[in-house]
Amino acid sequence: MTFLAHLINGVSLGSIYAIIALGYTMVYGIAKMLNFAHGDVIMIGCYVVFTTMSGMNLHPLLAVVLSVVVCTVLGIVIEKVAYKPLRKASPLAVLITAIGVSYLLQNLALLIFGAASKSFSSIVTLPPLKLAGGKLPISSVTIVTVIACLVIMAGLMIFIKKTKAGQAMLAVSEDKEAAQLMGVNVNGTISLTFAIGSGLAAIAGVLLCSAYPTLTPYTGSMPGIKAFTAAVFGGIGSIPGAFIGGILLGIIEILGRAYISSQLSDAIVFAVLILVLLIKPTGILGKPIHEKV
Numbered sequence: 001m002t003f004l005a006h007l008i009n010g011v012s013l014g015s016i017y018a019i020i021a022l023g024y025t026m027v028y029g030i031a032k033m034l035n036f037a038h039g040d041v042i043m044i045g046c047y048v049v050f051t052t053m054s055g056m057n058l059h060p061l062l063a064v065v066l067s068v069v070v071c072t073v074l075g076i077v078i079e080k081v082a083y084k085p086l087r088k089a090s091p092l093a094v095l096i097t098a099i100g101v102s103y104l105l106q107n108l109a110l111l112i113f114g115a116a117s118k119s120f121s122s123i124v125t126l127p128p129l130k131l132a133g134g135k136l137p138i139s140s141v142t143i144v145t146v147i148a149c150l151v152i153m154a155g156l157m158i159f160i161k162k163t164k165a166g167q168a169m170l171a172v173s174e175d176k177e178a179a180q181l182m183g184v185n186v187n188g189t190i191s192l193t194f195a196i197g198s199g200l201a202a203i204a205g206v207l208l209c210s211a212y213p214t215l216t217p218y219t220g221s222m223p224g225i226k227a228f229t230a231a232v233f234g235g236i237g238s239i240p241g242a243f244i245g246g247i248l249l250g251i252i253e254i255l256g257r258a259y260i261s262s263q264l265s266d267a268i269v270f271a272v273l274i275l276v277l278l279i280k281p282t283g284i285l286g287k288p289i290h291e292k293v
Contacts, residue, residue, distance in 0.1 A: 012142040014250020015149035019204040020227030021242035023197030029237035036098040039224015040105035045071045045202030060123040067202040075198025109217035122210040235286025
């Protein structure tokens with residue numbers, strides 16, 4: 001029964017990683033950029049919810065909607081200001097810029113909210129689901145997190161396959177120049193991708209802080225890195241891969257923390273990633289990228 005409890009916690013944590021990883025994998029798959037400021041967008045979203053709930057007594061659902069709106073706008077602004085001028089720059093320049101944006105958001109949060117940790121009130125207040133005669137309680141946050149992850153992944157796949165904007169994303173991911181010649185608005189498509197990814201970051205951040213109710217300006221840093229690891233694990237650029245990578249990463253982390261060492265749980269996660277990449281460098285569902293010459 002204890003193992004099942006750890007497994008459920010792993011799936012819950014993995015669902016959060018998967019939602020964050022979807023943002024990473026969409027931006028990389030379409031814009032071919034690694035947005036390392038993504039984890040700090042999560043933190044901004046959490047502070048929006050915290051401020052509106054505690055300071056303005058806003059209803060939790062309205063606070064989450066406002067957080068999604070703020071993070072969506074923030075994602076578009078970051079893309080326009082920091083990344084759009086670097087479309088044709090070297091990957092190293094984009095990487096350094098992403099790290100700079102990350103530190104900028106962290107320090108802005110430090111100036112505005114201070115370094116002290118805040119106690120985050122969960123947005124989910126439903127009673128836990130009790131299985132096996134009450135021996136296996138499943139928190140309402142866990143249930144909501146898993147359902148949200150499944151709905152978001154299914155919604156994204158339907159959006160990309162069935163809508164005009166989704167088809168434009170597929171075209172831009174294949175070849176930006178050819179897509180532009182065919183009438184696709186490349187700039188608008190990339191901005192839309194950042195907007196969706198940042199909106200998902202807000203949802204993931206709220207679920208993360210509901211499950212682990214402590215908020216600081218560095219809250220999004222490690223989950224962001226782990227979610228990027230999950231995206232690489234599953235095959236960066238693949239939406240199902242981000243989902244599988246996130247779930248597996250969460251399970252590995254929780255089981256490693258429970259049965260091996262809580263101090264070494266992060267090291268175990270990254271060791272498994274290295275092992276997977278040695279065996280399959282493109283990740284579980286990733287496809288080899290053929291460079292044009």
